[in-house]
Amino acid sequence: MVFNQLRIFRTPLLLVFGILFLLLLFRITGPPQNPFNPKNKPLIKNATAVGSQRVPKSDPISRLEDDFRPEEDTDLESLLRGNEDEGWAKGPECAPYPRYENLRFQNPYFQHTRTGNLSYYLYGAYYDRRPRLPEIVVLGMVTTCTGPYPETHLQMWFEGDTQPEITPLRETKLAWYSSWGHKQGVGYPTLLTFQLATRRIPQLVSLVFGSRCSVPQNALRVWQPPAEEAPQPNRPLRTGICVKFLRFPDEDPSERLVEWLELMRMLGASRITAYDIGELHPNASRTLAHYTSAQDGLLELRKFHFPDEIKGHARFRKSLVEAMLYNDCLYRNLYDFDFLAVVDVDEVIMPMGDFWNWPDLLAELQSQDVNCTARSGYCFRNVYFPKELPEDGEIPRHFHMLRHVVRVANHLSADLAAKCLHNTAHVTVLHNHFALSWRDACAPQQVPLDLGQLQHYRHVDQPETLKDPPPIRDANIRRFQQQLIRNSMAVHRQLGWGAAY
Incomplete structure (x- = not known):
C-alpha cells in the first residue's frame, strides 16, 4: 500500500528534486560567462545595457536615496559605473571620464558645480540640430545674470569612443532680463551653447572651468532627439x-x-x-x-x-x-x-x-x-x-x-x-x-x-x-x-x- 502511494507521487517528487538540484548547481557555478567578454561587462556602453547595482553612499549631501531619484539619474549612475573600470576612464590623458563619486547632486534634479564665487545648478543637456553646425545646449541656474562668466569648456563623450571631444563655450543666454529683478546669490535660468564639429550626438557631457582638461565634477546625459525626418510640405502643423x-x-x-x-x-x-x-x-x-x-x-x-x-x-x-x-x-x-x-x-x-x-x-x-x-x-x-x-x-x-x-x-x-x-x-x-x-x-x-x-x-x-x-x-x-x-x-x-x- 505504501509502495503504491509512493508510485503516485513519484513524478512530482522527481520534479521538485530536479529543480532543487539545478538551483544548487547555479549557485555553485554562477551565471554563464561570455567567452569574448570574461569580465561579463556590457559590450555596448549604454545605460540600458548596464545594471543599476548601487554601492553604499557615505555622503548624505551628494548621494541621494534611490526612491527619490528620477529615471534619468538612475540611467546616469548605471552608465558611469559601467565604465568606471575601463582604462580610458581613469588615465592621465585629457580628460578623464567622469566618476560618479565626483558628482554632487544638489537634489534629484540638479547637479551642483561651483567655480569662484558662482554656483551652477545644472539641469539638462540637449542636442540642437537646427543650426548649420549643431549645438549642445546645457540648461541650468547660475548665480549671476550680469556676468562675468569664467572660461568654460564642454567635455563630450560619444558612445564607443575612449577619449572625449572638447569644445569651448560659444554663447551664454539668459531666460531673464536683469531689469526684471536682480538679487544677490539667486540662480538665474541660463542656457550655455557649445558648437559641435560633426552631426554626431554625444552620449554624455561635462561642464568644466579653466583648463579644458579639468577633472569633471558633473555629468549630464544628452537628451536624445528623434531621428531626423524628410521634409513633409503638406503635413498638418503639429x-x-x-x-x-x-x-x-x-x-x-x-x-x-x-x-x-x-x-x-x-x-x-x-x-x-x-x-x-x-x-x-x-x-x-x-x-x-x-x-x-x-x-x-x-x-x-x-x-x-x-x-x-x-x-x-x-x-x-x-x-x-x-x-x-x-x-x-x-x-x-x-x-x-x-x-x-x-x-x-x-x-x-x-x-x-x-x-x-x-x-x-x-x-x-x-x-x-x-x-x-x-x-x-x-x-x-x-x-x-x-x-x-x-x-x-x-x-x-x-x-x-x-x-x-x-x-x-x-x-x-x-x-x-x-x-x-x-x-x-x-x-x-x-x-x-x-x-x-x-x-x-x-x-x-x-x-x-x-x-x-x-x-x-x-x-x-x-x-x-x-x-x-x-x-x-x-x-x-x-x-x-x-x-x-x-x-x-x-x-x-x-x-x-x-x-x-
Whole structure:
C-alpha cells in the first residue's frame, strides 16, 4: 500500500528534486560567462545595457536615496559605473571620464558645480540640430545674470569612443532680463551653447572651468532627439503645450483640469508637458494620471524639485525656475512639434471667426505673412473672463469656462500678459509671455483680434475694469460646447467624479 502511494507521487517528487538540484548547481557555478567578454561587462556602453547595482553612499549631501531619484539619474549612475573600470576612464590623458563619486547632486534634479564665487545648478543637456553646425545646449541656474562668466569648456563623450571631444563655450543666454529683478546669490535660468564639429550626438557631457582638461565634477546625459525626418510640405502643423509646475495642494481642481485638457485637445494640442512639484491634491493627481496613461497620453507630467540651496526670495525664485522649465520643455519637444504654446491651466489661446483649431489658424497666419519668410511666433492679446462677472446658470456647474462667457470690455495692450505660439524651428530662448531669442526668423507677430485672443479665466489686476467700461458677452467658446461636455463627461465617468451623476 505504501509502495503504491509512493508510485503516485513519484513524478512530482522527481520534479521538485530536479529543480532543487539545478538551483544548487547555479549557485555553485554562477551565471554563464561570455567567452569574448570574461569580465561579463556590457559590450555596448549604454545605460540600458548596464545594471543599476548601487554601492553604499557615505555622503548624505551628494548621494541621494534611490526612491527619490528620477529615471534619468538612475540611467546616469548605471552608465558611469559601467565604465568606471575601463582604462580610458581613469588615465592621465585629457580628460578623464567622469566618476560618479565626483558628482554632487544638489537634489534629484540638479547637479551642483561651483567655480569662484558662482554656483551652477545644472539641469539638462540637449542636442540642437537646427543650426548649420549643431549645438549642445546645457540648461541650468547660475548665480549671476550680469556676468562675468569664467572660461568654460564642454567635455563630450560619444558612445564607443575612449577619449572625449572638447569644445569651448560659444554663447551664454539668459531666460531673464536683469531689469526684471536682480538679487544677490539667486540662480538665474541660463542656457550655455557649445558648437559641435560633426552631426554626431554625444552620449554624455561635462561642464568644466579653466583648463579644458579639468577633472569633471558633473555629468549630464544628452537628451536624445528623434531621428531626423524628410521634409513633409503638406503635413498638418503639429502643436503642443508647455505648462509650468502645477501647484494645487489644498483645492481640488479636477473638474477644471478636465475641461481645460479636453479643450486643449480639441484645439489641436497633441501633447501637453507640465511639471509636478509634489503639491497636488489627491484628486488632481488621479485626474492627471488618467491623461498620462498609455490609453490617453495627452499629458507628460515630469517630476521636479526646486534647488534647495538657493534660499530666500521664494516668489522671485519661482518665477526664475518657471522660466527655466519652459526652456526644458522647448528643447525636449523641438522635433515633435512645429509650434509650442506656453500657457497656464486658466488660459486658452482661442481661435476666432471661422477657425476652430490652432493648426488651421497658424496656416492662415503664415499665408498672410507675406513680409516674412519665417516667423518666430504669433502672439495673442490677453482679455480677462473673471469669476466676479455673471455666469450662465444653464450650463452644468462643472464647466467653469463654458459658464463664464462675460468678460471685461478691453483687451490688455500687446506687451502685457500676452501668450504666443512659438515656432520650434527658430526660437532659442523662451519666457512665459514671449520668446527672448530666435534665429533665422522675423520677430513674433501680434495676431489681429478678429483671428484670435488669449482668454484668461482669473481675477483682474484692476478691479475698476469689472464695471467701466461695461463688460461684454463673448461666447466664442460655446462653439465647442456639445463636444467639450461630451468628452469631459466621459472622463468624469471613468474617474467616478460627481459630474458624471
